Amino acid sequence: MAQYRIVSGSVAVISIQNPPVNALSAAVREGLLLSVRAAASDPLVRSVVISGHNGPFCGGADIKEFGNVSHLESGPHLVEIFESVEALAKPVVAAIEGFALGGGLELALACHYRFGHSEARVGLPEVSLGLLPGAGGSQRLPRLLGVRAALDMIVTGRHVAAGEALKLGLLDRLTDGNTVDAAVRFAQSAEGKPLDDRRLGNRPCPPLENIDAFFEEALIHARGRARGAAAPLACVQAVRGAATLPFLKGMELEKRLMETLMTSGQAQASRYCFFTERGAARWTTPTGARWDTCRARPISTAAVIGLGTMGRGITVALARAGLSVVAVETQEHQLDEAQRAVSRMLKGGGGVSYSADLQAAAGADLVVEAVFEDMAVKEEIFKQLSSVCKPGALLATNTSSLDIDRLASCTLRPEQVLGLHFFAPAHVMRLLEVVSGPRTSPQTVAAAMQLGRRMGKVSVAVGNCPGFVGNRMLKPYLEQAYFLLEEGASPELVDAALEEFGFPMGVFKMSDLSGLDIGWRVRKEEGLTGPGVTADQPMRTRRGRRYSPLGDLMCEEGRYGQKTGRGWYLYDRPGARVARSDPWLRSFLEEYRERHGLLARRIDQQEVLERCLYALINEGFRVLEDGVAASPQNIDAIYVFGYGWPKHRGGPMFYAAQVGLARVLEGLEKYHKAHPDSPHLQPCSLLRRLVASGSPPIHKWSEVVKGHRSQL
Numbered sequence: 001m002a003q004y005r006i007v008s009g010s011v012a013v014i015s016i017q018n019p020p021v022n023a024l025s026a027a028v029r030e031g032l033l034l035s036v037r038a039a040a041s042d043p044l045v046r047s048v049v050i051s052g053h054n055g056p057f058c059g060g061a062d063i064k065e066f067g068n069v070s071h072l073e074s075g076p077h078l079v080e081i082f083e084s085v086e087a088l089a090k091p092v093v094a095a096i097e098g099f100a101l102g103g104g105l106e107l108a109l110a111c112h113y114r115f116g117h118s119e120a121r122v123g124l125p126e127v128s129l130g131l132l133p134g135a136g137g138s139q140r141l142p143r144l145l146g147v148r149a150a151l152d153m154i155v156t157g158r159h160v161a162a163g164e165a166l167k168l169g170l171l172d173r174l175t176d177g178n179t180v181d182a183a184v185r186f187a188q189s190a191e192g193k194p195l196d197d198r199r200l201g202n203r204p205c206p207p208l209e210n211i212d213a214f215f216e217e218a219l220i221h222a223r224g225r226a227r228g229a230a231a232p233l234a235c236v237q238a239v240r241g242a243a244t245l246p247f248l249k250g251m252e253l254e255k256r257l258m259e260t261l262m263t264s265g266q267a268q269a270s271r272y273c274f275f276t277e278r279g280a281a282r283w284t285t286p287t288g289a290r291w292d293t294c295r296a297r298p299i300s301t302a303a304v305i306g307l308g309t310m311g312r313g314i315t316v317a318l319a320r321a322g323l324s325v326v327a328v329e330t331q332e333h334q335l336d337e338a339q340r341a342v343s344r345m346l347k348g349g350g351g352v353s354y355s356a357d358l359q360a361a362a363g364a365d366l367v368v369e370a371v372f373e374d375m376a377v378k379e380e381i382f383k384q385l386s387s388v389c390k391p392g393a394l395l396a397t398n399t400s401s402l403d404i405d406r407l408a409s410c411t412l413r414p415e416q417v418l419g420l421h422f423f424a425p426a427h428v429m430r431l432l433e434v435v436s437g438p439r440t441s442p443q444t445v446a447a448a449m450q451l452g453r454r455m456g457k458v459s460v461a462v463g464n465c466p467g468f469v470g471n472r473m474l475k476p477y478l479e480q481a482y483f484l485l486e487e488g489a490s491p492e493l494v495d496a497a498l499e500e501f502g503f504p505m506g507v508f509k510m511s512d513l514s515g516l517d518i519g520w521r522v523r524k525e526e527g528l529t530g531p532g533v534t535a536d537q538p539m540r541t542r543r544g545r546r547y548s549p550l551g552d553l554m555c556e557e558g559r560y561g562q563k564t565g566r567g568w569y570l571y572d573r574p575g576a577r578v579a580r581s582d583p584w585l586r587s588f589l590e591e592y593r594e595r596h597g598l599l600a601r602r603i604d605q606q607e608v609l610e611r612c613l614y615a616l617i618n619e620g621f622r623v624l625e626d627g628v629a630a631s632p633q634n635i636d637a638i639y640v641f642g643y644g645w646p647k648h649r650g651g652p653m654f655y656a657a658q659v660g661l662a663r664v665l666e667g668l669e670k671y672h673k674a675h676p677d678s679p680h681l682q683p684c685s686l687l688r689r690l691v692a693s694g695s696p697p698i699h700k701w702s703e704v705v706k707g708h709r710s711q712l
């Protein structure tokens, strides 16, 4: 829908009306084109202003239509509308408040002038949806800004603040006042003036020296960052078209590239991620609590207990969200160091006070315990918090694996106890697992979810079980990686396969980064290694299952990863980041295999991917079966925003659907037959049932899950 009115006698104001973001749906496109035609033919109209109704200018094409070809094709196409806007013989001014993104900015680029509010932002984020600015944006922006600046915006998809946009020449003027009024005044002043030079489609791209070398390098750079995503490379090609071809030829190239991307599985996966990110806010819990039926009490003060790396990051995240935070560390020397580190990260004090006394948490609405992973220590802290904290205060633990219920039962307020599983670094990583136990109240979950949103996190409500969702699924993935080493693979081979798939880091590099000792400590707690294991127990079996002691042996050698300068790889010094192959490790693995009578065989990348990813996906189905995650979409959000799963592959459950559930099942059956002592490879019953029900699309899995649970 587009509203059309005449103001000041000669200015047609066309206002896009499609809340909440004024997306360019079929009805909006229809309305826009009719309005542009009306303005063209009305002799009283001498200029035009295009704005967004009630605030935002336009959030771009309607992403919901992308999955539905009939919607997408109904109504006029954006390219056609923008051509009519640009061709209009009367000055057209875009009045940009809020944001002009994607198709919204492309519309503004077709206008002859762009007025912006000083707090507006603009951008072409199509690349993060697996697309390119396919309604002329890839051709018009370089003509306006020059190739360098345009390429940067298009390939990164970043949002540009109004001030920068003005400097770049993307906006002509800024206002702090009413943008539409200012644009109307300006439009009147431009009436009757020549427009030819204002039409970007008529302009050549500003010249660039060594154009071939520039784009060669741009392509290499984009390929390096894309991790297998096709869209960034298509963006480079399209901008190259703008720099080297006449406008209409460039538009043809843009169209061809767009068609290829649009029909690709990558665009579908990226779009799915867009909706899973937002869908996580509509949470439910296994106990039946829902986002829309309970009100959250707002949290304005928080205490963080324990100021190691995690505690510091959490303090920063909470302070940045506007909470007043008291940071508690009982060890004085740690407290001083933490205070300096937090102040550095916050660039100043930022509403944080410090204390060495747990009593300081007494007035907080929320306490986040972030001491090291030791159940006994945590239990003691929860006991104390239960009596120290004011009634109604929520008590959260940042454990990544320990039992929330056990901690809840140390307190007199189990309904106010929950897990807030942050990911390191806590002030940077987007994911937050909000873990509720059977006694956690819906209001507690609601408050935590609301707080997560305030911190800018993708918060996902999950149930309580060892490892919750993310780490629980990571365990079989890691385990298969260890088994592959035993069978003949090297860390380099495994990591290369996973990085080619799109992970920023393979499993062994990741383990070096996070520290091998963390898993070691958990395995000791679980009685899988350490003094509790008697000498007569076989080294490679635990509780009747295959077990790889490789990680334990590495730790016994003092190889904790980057922090010790040695792990699965070698580093120049403790704390260094560049991983190099380590000849020591090769001999270590050879000796290990020899000692255990293991014959090294040739392992290819496909086996690495299938063993590691299918085992992880299989556990994902178990998580759904157990009701620990409410939906496959929630699992995928966790993996994309917390574990580096490539967005253009949608998440593990989406990937399974895309590969084909029958193929995943077949793969698991094959590998389980070859490794019957590895139960994580045994296909779980939900996967079997889904395949038996004809592999329904992912949004219908919940029906099969429900049917399944009721049978338990």
Ligand SMILES: CCC/C=C/C(=O)SCCNC(=O)CCNC(=O)[C@H](O)C(C)(C)COP(=O)([O-])OP(=O)([O-])OC[C@H]1O[C@@H](n2cnc3c(N)ncnc32)[C@H](O)[C@@H]1OP(=O)([O-])[O-]
Pocket: 020, 021, 023, 059, 060, 061, 062, 063, 064, 078, 099, 101, 102, 103, 104, 125, 126, 129, 131, 132, 133, 134, 135, 275, 278, 279
């Ligand atoms: C030929 C084609 C060429 C052009 C291609 C394009 O333009 S591609 C597009 C390029 N554009 C982009 O990539 C921009 C994508 N959008 C954004 O980045 C952000 O939404 C925002 C910055 C516009 C607003 O942030 P915020 O935190 O204020 O709000 P929020 O994020 O929570 O969203 C609120 C609700 O609006 C929904 N919704 C949002 N946008 C769209 C859309 N375009 N469409 C449909 N729906 C959309 C969103 O799902 C949510 O719905 P829910 O869950 O309530 O049912």
